Amino acid sequence: MNQIPDEAAERVLGTIREALDLDADDQKAEAVSVMKALVDEFPQASIVHSYMAWVLSRDGKHREAIEHGRAAVKLSPESEMSSILFFRVLWSAGERKQALDEMKRLETYGHSEEYARLMEEWSEAKPGDQAGESIQ
Secondary structure, three states: OOOOOHHHHHHHHHHHHHHHHHHHOOOHHHHHHHHHHHHHHOOOOHHHHHHHHHHHHHOOOHHHHHHHHHHHHHHOOOOHHHHHHHHHHHHHOOOHHHHHHHHHHHHOOOOOHHHHHHHHHHHOOOOOOOOOOOOO
16 A cells, blocks of 8 residues: 555545445445545545456446546555456456456466465366356
C-alpha cells in the first residue's frame, strides 16, 4: 500500500471492505461507485485498481475490469494480490489464455503460494467438473 499515504491507508481499506460488502449484498452499482471514487482519489494505487477490477467483473463489466486489472499489475508488477485478482477477472471474462499468461508473468518474480493453492484445488476437482469455474 506504499502508493497510498499512511494517513489514508485505514480509510482506503475500510472503503474497499464497504465496496465488497455492497457487492456481496447485490448492490453492484453502489460498489462500483464507491470504488470509482477511490480510483479517482488514488489513481496510482494498484490495490484500488485491483478491487475496482474485481467489482466491475462481478457486475459483468469485463472490458472495464480488465483495464483496471492491467493498470494494477502495471503499477505493482510483483504484487501477488494484484496478479491473482487480475487472473480471476480474466478467467471470469472467458480470457483463459490471458489468465494463464498472467500467472506465468508473476512466476518470473518467484513462487506464488496463492497460484500453487489454486492449481492444487483444480487438480483435486472431480472428473467432469469445470476446473476453475468456481474461482470466484
